[in-house]
Amino acid sequence: MSAPDKKMADRIHALREKINHHNYLYYILDQPEISDAEFDRLFDELSHLEKAHPELITADSPTQRVGAPPLEEFNTVKHSLPMLSLNKATTEEEFLDFHRRVLELSAAGDENIRYTVEPKFDGLAVEVIFRDGLLSLGSTRGDGMVGEDVTLNLKTVKSIPLRLMGNKTPDLIEVRGEVILNKEDFARLNKERGKTAEPLFANPRNAAAGSVRQLDSRITNTRPLTMFAHGTGVVSGKDLTNQWDSLLYLKNIGFKVSEYTALCENIGQVKDYYQKILKLRDDLPYEIDGIVIKLNDFALQRRLGEISRSPRWAIAWKFPAQQEHTIVRDIIVSVGRTGALTPVAVLEPVRVAGVEVSRATLHNEDEVKKKDVRIGDTVVIQRAGDVIPEVVKVIEAQRTGKERPFVMPDKCPICGSKVERPEGEAVHRCTGMACPAQIKENLAHFASKGAMDIDGLGYKYLEQMVDKRIIEDPADLYFLKKDDLMKMDRMGDKLAQNLLDAIDKSRKPNLANLIYALGIRNVGSHLADVLARNFKSVDTLAKQTVEDLTQVHEIGPIVAQSIYNFFRNPKNLKVLEKLKKGGVRFPVEKSDFKEMPLQGKTFVLTGGLDSMTRDEARKVIEGLGGRVSSSASKKTDFVIVGKDPGSKYDDARRLGIKTLNEEEFKNLLGR
Numbered sequence: 001m002s003a004p005d006k007k008m009a010d011r012i013h014a015l016r017e018k019i020n021h022h023n024y025l026y027y028i029l030d031q032p033e034i035s036d037a038e039f040d041r042l043f044d045e046l047s048h049l050e051k052a053h054p055e056l057i058t059a060d061s062p063t064q065r066v067g068a069p070p071l072e073e074f075n076t077v078k079h080s081l082p083m084l085s086l087n088k089a090t091t092e093e094e095f096l097d098f099h100r101r102v103l104e105l106s107a108a109g110d111e112n113i114r115y116t117v118e119p120k121f122d123g124l125a126v127e128v129i130f131r132d133g134l135l136s137l138g139s140t141r142g143d144g145m146v147g148e149d150v151t152l153n154l155k156t157v158k159s160i161p162l163r164l165m166g167n168k169t170p171d172l173i174e175v176r177g178e179v180i181l182n183k184e185d186f187a188r189l190n191k192e193r194g195k196t197a198e199p200l201f202a203n204p205r206n207a208a209a210g211s212v213r214q215l216d217s218r219i220t221n222t223r224p225l226t227m228f229a230h231g232t233g234v235v236s237g238k239d240l241t242n243q244w245d246s247l248l249y250l251k252n253i254g255f256k257v258s259e260y261t262a263l264c265e266n267i268g269q270v271k272d273y274y275q276k277i278l279k280l281r282d283d284l285p286y287e288i289d290g291i292v293i294k295l296n297d298f299a300l301q302r303r304l305g306e307i308s309r310s311p312r313w314a315i316a317w318k319f320p321a322q323q324e325h326t327i328v329r330d331i332i333v334s335v336g337r338t339g340a341l342t343p344v345a346v347l348e349p350v351r352v353a354g355v356e357v358s359r360a361t362l363h364n365e366d367e368v369k370k371k372d373v374r375i376g377d378t379v380v381i382q383r384a385g386d387v388i389p390e391v392v393k394v395i396e397a398q399r400t401g402k403e404r405p406f407v408m409p410d411k412c413p414i415c416g417s418k419v420e421r422p423e424g425e426a427v428h429r430c431t432g433m434a435c436p437a438q439i440k441e442n443l444a445h446f447a448s449k450g451a452m453d454i455d456g457l458g459y460k461y462l463e464q465m466v467d468k469r470i471i472e473d474p475a476d477l478y479f480l481k482k483d484d485l486m487k488m489d490r491m492g493d494k495l496a497q498n499l500l501d502a503i504d505k506s507r508k509p510n511l512a513n514l515i516y517a518l519g520i521r522n523v524g525s526h527l528a529d530v531l532a533r534n535f536k537s538v539d540t541l542a543k544q545t546v547e548d549l550t551q552v553h554e555i556g557p558i559v560a561q562s563i564y565n566f567f568r569n570p571k572n573l574k575v576l577e578k579l580k581k582g583g584v585r586f587p588v589e590k591s592d593f594k595e596m597p598l599q600g601k602t603f604v605l606t607g608g609l610d611s612m613t614r615d616e617a618r619k620v621i622e623g624l625g626g627r628v629s630s631s632a633s634k635k636t637d638f639v640i641v642g643k644d645p646g647s648k649y650d651d652a653r654r655l656g657i658k659t660l661n662e663e664e665f666k667n668l669l670g671r
């Protein structure tokens with residue numbers, strides 16, 4: 001290896017180590033030490049270098065987690081050891097029965113029985129096999145004997161290592177665990193799907209299973225899945241004698257193991273553990289449906305064996321259901337910030353797992369039709385942690401014939417404007433530009449934490465401000481005088497001053513917060529961050545075409561279109577101008593890169609290049625601060641002309657744009 005090559009290989013190696021380390025801190029320990037932006041920077045540098053040196057790419061490089069072109073079908077995988085299911089206990093009595101059987105069959109005294117206890121994750125069971133420390137195969141449980149080869153999909157799951165940690169890795173280890181999707185991510189995913197006409201997932205488990213059993217691993221890669229490791233299959237080259245040590249070992253070699261696992265010395269401790277986890281259930285970010293109790297000692301496990309594919313040495317002690325029956329008193333429609341009309345079931349109040357529920361979302365018209373929910377129906381409703389309660393299904397046997405079907409109104413219930421259902425969407429929207437419901441929701445979003453963060457400016461005040469016509473849009477906030485505020489109910493001098501101070505403080509937002517605050521449809525706080533990092537100012541963002549926007553990783557055509565539309569709407573532009581006049585600072589961020597030789601330059605590519613694909617060329621240009629556009633215009637700085645160029649070459653000549661051949665292009669890149 002020549003000296004420069006060695007230097008390159010070393011840098012690539014160092015980047016991988018660094019990225020793996022930060023991945024581990026983020027996904028396994030939940031203790032990130034660097035910002036997303038810094039992480040992306042490391043990742044981009046590595047991708048960039050690997051693109052230029054494909055011969056240095058390895059299967060365990062973090063860049064190999066992004067998914068690959070879709071498969072026709074999955075191959076099947078026979079598990080070397082069957083993946084068992086668990087017998088269930090639903091009462092303490094049933095658990096005690098289990099314990100009695102364990103005592104009997106093991107012929108061990110009570111004092112010799114120890115149980116490892118774990119949460120029962122509600123997800124999809126998978127197995128990942130590591131040979132010589134490297135992830136070699138990932139499969140679903142399937143029927144327990146045979147599953148599907150989902151290796152590409154599981155590689156996108158960041159909590160599954162691609163290479164085991166530690167110097168002494170076993171020759172072979174089969175790790176078993178549960179792939180889950182957090183409740184919050186599930187809600188977000190369904191919200192997105194609710195906007196387009198895609199069918200909704202019934203619960204986080206189905207969403208996780210659907211994501212893992214997805215032929216296009218690039219789609220899996222967009223789903224923030226996690227795997228909790230909870231056991232092993234065949235292991236060779238490492239002696240494991242009990243469940244507790246196995247879990248510790250799995251943790252040490254880089255897997256995510258639940259922090260709530262425990263080793264119980266007696267059944268009193270198991271009962272306490274059950275109560276503790278039951279209380280914790282709603283506060284966990286993911287769904288669990290009980291606890292799993294496993295005889296700790298592997299020798300004893302073997303002595304007990306299994307019966308009809310369930311071990312005699314383990315049991316799932318399930319939690320009570322989080323579903324209840326109640327009656328739908330009415331179905332009303334709520335209007336959101338983007339004018340979306342959401343049908344909401346008004347329920348006969350009922351306590352579900354300790355919380356009173358009187359409303360449940362029905363998502364959209366298609367969902368109401370699919371579930372055939374009618375006013376007067378008895379329904380099953382479900383609550384899961386912080387996910388909004390929802391109607392699971394109708395109990396048809398309880399129908400009397402007096403139930404009334406729901407009809408989506410053709411006029412907005414708030415402002416009376418026409419309601420439309422845009423093509424390809426599942427949502428109905430109010431078309432009223434001045435709909436007070438939309439304005440209020442929009443203002444609440446604008447003022448919220450993570451947006452302009454105007455302390456103390458809650459919905460109650462905003463509602464009054466709109467109703468009393470003190471303000472019409474977010475920018476009006478920055479022109480408020482104390483007298484205006486004093487028009488509100490229960491407002492005093494001091495309170496008014498506090499609000500004015502809070503508004504003033506919000507005049508200096510950071511860029512991502514400002515973009516988020518604008519309330520561009522489909523742009524949540526994460527995408528706002530992505531946009532801020534890529535475009536550095538609102539003004540630059542406003543100038544992008546749909547095509548420019550889709551060049552950014554994570555921005556798809558729908559989001560790109562809504563960003564584009566936002567900045568083409570004269571009403572929005574007026575608000576932006578007014579915000580500036582009102583003294584809101586529009587930050588322009590400096591480039592993160594020290595060396596951005598192509599900053600501000602726009603390129604167009606035509607024809608084939610020998611040394612790289614077009615996509616690679618785009619990444620290289622972007623990596624150096626430039627932008628690639630799909631068509632040549634007066635704004636284009638360079639047209640790169642490869643073999644068999646298309647009409648863009650003619651455009652370039654016609655417009656007098658500087659053209660570069662491949663050699664010249666490489667020189668410009670400094671290669």
Ligand code: IVH
Nearest residue numbers: 084085086118119120121125178230292311
């Ligand atoms: S151990 C014999 N541990 O429950 C060992 N399973 O009904 C069987 N599950 O297919 C698996 N959390 O998908 C085990 N902490 C945990 C679990 C767990 C969830 C699932 C797993 C399994 C099913 C068995």
